[in-house]
Amino acid sequence: MARRQPLSAASRETFWRSLQTLNVTRIVIALVLLLYLNFDARRGHTMGSAYAETCMFYAVAALLFAAVTRYYRHRFLWQLCSQILVDIAVISLLYLAAGGARSGLGLLYLFPLAGAAILAPLVLALFSASLATLFLLAESTWQIFISDNDPALFQAGIMGAAFFAVVVVVSRLAARLIRQEELAARRGADLRIQQAVYRIVVDDVGDGILVVGRDGFVFSGNPAARRMLGLDADSLDTGDGFRLADIPALEPVAQGFEAWLDAEPAEAYVTVKRWQGQAGQVRGRLDQPVHLKLRFARVDTPDGAAERSVIFMQDVSAIENQAQQLKLASMGRLTASIAHEVRNPLSAIGHATSLLAEDLHGPAEKRLLRIVGDNVARVNRMVEDILKLSRKVQPGGEPVHLKAFLAELKAEFTETHGLADNMIYIGDAGERTVRFDGLHLREVLVNLLGNAIRYASGKPASIRLFPVLDATGRVELHVQDDGPGITPEVRAHLFEPFYTTSSKGTGLGLYLARELCLNNGAMLDYEYRVDGPGGFDAPGRFVITFTI
Template identity: 70%
Template sequence: MLPLSREARATMWRSLQTFNITRIVIALVLLLYLGVSITDNGLRTDAVNTEACVFYFLAALAFAGFGTWWKRRFVVQLGCQIAVDLAVISLLYLAAGGMRSGLAILYLFPLAGAAILAPLVLALFAASVATLFLLAESTWQVVMLDRQAPLMQAGLYGGAFFAGVLLVNRLAARLIKQEELAAQRGTDLRIQQLINGIVIADVGDGILVVGDDGLVFTGNPAARQTLGVEGDAAGFRLGEAPGLEPVAQTFAAWLRAPVEGAAFVTVKPYQEDVGPLRGRRDQPVHLKLRFARVDTVGVALGRSVVFMQDVSAIENQAQQLKLASMGRLTASIAHEVRNPLSAIGHATALLAEDLHGPAELRLLKIIGDNVTRVNRMVEDILQLSRKVQPNGEPLQLSGFLAELKLEFCETHGLAGDIVYIGDPGRSAVRFDPLHLHEVLLNLLGNAVRYASKAPGSIRIFPARDAAGRIELHVQDDGPGITPEVRAHLFEPFYTTSSKGTGLGLYLARELCLNNDAKLDYEYRFDAAPTGERKASGRFVISFAQPA
C-alpha cells in the first residue's frame, strides 16, 4: 500500500468495511435466490449453490470482523477477500450453467472493490482472472462439450471488466490525492491556528474581535487584563458597561466613518457584574485604539478587530527618562542659571535708566522679555521638586470656581460670559486649594489662547464617572488637540507654542498626582444639534474621593 496520511488510511479502512458489509448483503441475496427454490412440494435446496452461498456468507462475516479488530496488512486482507469473491462467483457461475445464467455480472462487485481500494496492478490482475475464466469456460463448452457458447459475449464482458477497472481506479486515485491534499491543508491550518493562538496570547497589545453590533466574540489575555474583564473576554457588548462606553462609542464612530489612524480613549475605574460581563478596574488606563475590518465578503455578519495598546505605561516611562536627567539638572539651576540671570536682569534695568533711544529700548525689552521667560522656566523646574503635602480638608467647588473665574477674567481682560462655570452643587473634593488654583490657571491659559472668545467658548463643568468619582472638565471651542500631539502632551519641555516652556501641563499633572488625582486629555462624545454624538477633546481632572 502506498504511503498515505493517517486520515487517508482511516478512509481506506472505512471503505473496506463498507465493502465487507456489501458482501454480506450480496451473500444473503444469493443464498435466498440461488440456494433455495420454491416448488409444488415446498422449498427445495440446491446442494452446490446452498453450500457455496453459506460459505460465502460466513466468509463475509469473518472478513468484516477481522477487518474491524485487526487493522493491519490492508493489501493482504483485500487480496484474500477478492480471491474468495472470484472463487465463489465462479463456482456459482458454473453451477448455474455458464454465460446464459447471467451471473457474470456478479464479477463487477469484487472488480469494483479492487479498482477502488487496491493498486492498479492488483485490480488489473483480478480483471484478467475473471476474463480468462469466462473465456476458458466458453471455450471448454465449444471444444469439449460441442455446444454453441457465446464467445463474443464473454469477450465483451472481459473488455468491460478492464475498461471499468481502469476508469474506476483512476477516479479513485484522483479522489485519494484530493483527500490527501485536503488533509495536508487541514493539518497546515490547524498548525497555523495553534501558532496564531500562541502569538495572540503572548502579544502585549490587547486584541478583541467585535461584531458590528458591539458584541465581543473573543479576546486575548492582554485585552482581558487591559479592560479588567474576568474570565473569557467574550459574550458581552461593549456598550453594556458604562466603564467601557468610551471604547464602544469610538468603535461605533469608526464604523460610521472608517478612517485610518489611531484613537485615544480613557477607561475609567469601574466595577460591573451584569449578564456575561464580569469586570473591574481600580485605576484609569489610557488606550490607543486601532480598528481593522475583517474581509467577510458574502457573509451577512461583519467582524472587526480592535487593537488596544496601553500607552499609560509608555508615557510614564518616557516621563521617567526625562525626569532622570531633569533631576540632575535641577540641583545646578539655582546657582548656575538663576544668579547670572538676576545679574542680567539687574544690568538691563540700570541700562534702561540711561538709554532712551527707540532702538536701545527695543533691544532692552527683548532682553527683559527673555530674562522673564527663562526665569519662569527656572521657577517651573524648581517647583517640580517641591512635593508639598496636600491639604486633606474637603474643598467646596462652587465658591472656589466662582473666585477663580473672577480672577482669571480680570487678569486677561475677558468678559464674564466667555467663561462658563457649570453648577457643581454641593460637590466637595480632596485637593490642595493652591495646587488646584495653579492647575486650573494653567489649563485656562491654554484654553484662552485657542478659544474663539465667544460667550461660553471656555467651559468648566463638573461630572461623575462610572465609579461615581467627581471629575472637572475644562473645554474650549478651539480646534482641539490631535492624537499625535496628545501622545506627547504631558512630556516636559514639549510645546507647540513659541511662547511656552513645555512645563506647564507637566507641572499641572504632577500637582494632580501629588493630590491623588489624575489629569488627562480625553476625547468624549457629546450630543450634537443634529442628534449625532460628536467626539470633542477636553482636559479632565479626576479627583480622589474625599476622606
C-alpha cells in the same frame, strides 16, 4: 501497494474507512441475496441447497470481515486481498448454483473488482479481474461439452472485457482522488503548523490585537489585549464576542475605531479607565487606567464577504513614564542649583531692565526692554515650574466640595483674566466631594483653563467645566472648550515635560498638572469624546478622574 500507500495519517484513515464501507456494502449484498432466495422459495422455485448455504456463508463472512476491519487496523493489504478472493469465490459459487450466465449474477463481480480498483494497486486489481474473467470463460467452455444449448462464450468474453475496462477506469480515477487527498492533507498539515505558529506569536506578542467587524463587534483577541482592556479570558474565548461600545470604559477605543473608518489617521491615543463588574455577557476588571496607542488595519477578505479589521494596541504608559524619567533624571541634577545659579542672575537682569526703563523712552529702546522682560519672565516661570516638581507635598486637609470650589475658582479666574461672566460654564456638581489638595486642584484647573482661553472662541459657555460619574462611580471633572481639538501627533507628546506648541510656553504646565493629580491619587488625561454635558462638536476634552 507500496506505491499506492499514502504517507499521511489522514489518507491512511481514509483507506480504512473505505474498506469498512466495502464491508457494509458486502453485508447489504448478502442480505439481498438471502431475501431473493426467500422470495423465490415463496414462488415455488428452488435454487438448491448449495445456493442457500453459500448465501449464509457469505453473510457470516461479511460480518466477520467488518468486525476484523473495525478492531484490527493492521495489514491492510492482506485484509483487502483475502476479502476480494472470498468475494470472487462466493460469487462464482452462486453463479454456478443459479444456472450460470442465465442467472445474471455475473454482474456481482463488479462489486469486488471496483473495490480492488479503488483500494489496491492496479496490478492486484487486474489480477482479480483476470480471475473473474477466466472463471466465466472456463464455465462457458465447460457448457460446450455438457450442454446441447449454445454456450454464452461470447457473452463471457464481453463481460470479461468490461471487467478489465472498469478496473482500469476506476483505478485511474481513484489514483487521481488519492493524489488530491494527499495534497490536501499536506496543505492542511502546513496550515495547522502555520496556525500553531500564529497562535504562539499572537499569544506572546506584547501588543494587544483585536479582530473586529465594521460595527465594532469583537470576534477575537490575544492575551495582551485582554490584559490591557481588563477582560476575562472567557469574554473572548467563548466565541460569542461583544461590541466595544457595550462597555462604557471601552468607548474611547470604539470612537477611535469609528474615526478611522471615516478616513481619519490610522493612529489614535486613548485612555481606558478603571472598570469592573459585568456588562451583559462581558466580564472583566481593570484596576488601573491605561494609555493606549491604537493602530488600525483592514483585512483583505475574499470578495469582501466579511469585512474585518485589526486593532493593534500598545500600552504607552510605561513608554511615557520612561521618557519622562529620562528627562527628569537630568533635570533633577539641575534643580538643586537652579535657585542660586539661575534665579539670582534673572533677578539682577530684571532689576537692571526696570532701571533702564526709567531712563530710556525711545520706541526702539522700549521694544528691546520689553523683549528682555518677557524672556526673563518666561525663564523665571520655567524655574518656578521645575522647583514645584521637586516639592511634591503629600495631599492633606479637608475634602474639596466641588460646587463651592468651582464657583469660587470661576469668579477669581474671570476677574483675573478680564473675561465675560458667561464665558465659563460650570455644570451642576451637586453635593459631590473629592479627595484632592485644594491648592493643587486650583493650580491644575488654572493651568487647564489658561490653555482653554488660548483656543476658545470667547462666546458664552465656550469653556465648560462639568463633573460627572464614570461607569465605576468615580467622580470625573471634564474641562472642554469649543476650539479645535488636539491632533494625534500632539497628543502623543501632550504630557511630556518641555514639549510645547507655543513660543511663549515652557512645556511644563500639563506635565506639572498631571504630576499633581498623580500626587493626589487622581488621573489627568485627554480624551477624544463628543458625548456628555459638554455639548460641543469638538473631539476632545481634559478629564480629571478622582479617587474614591
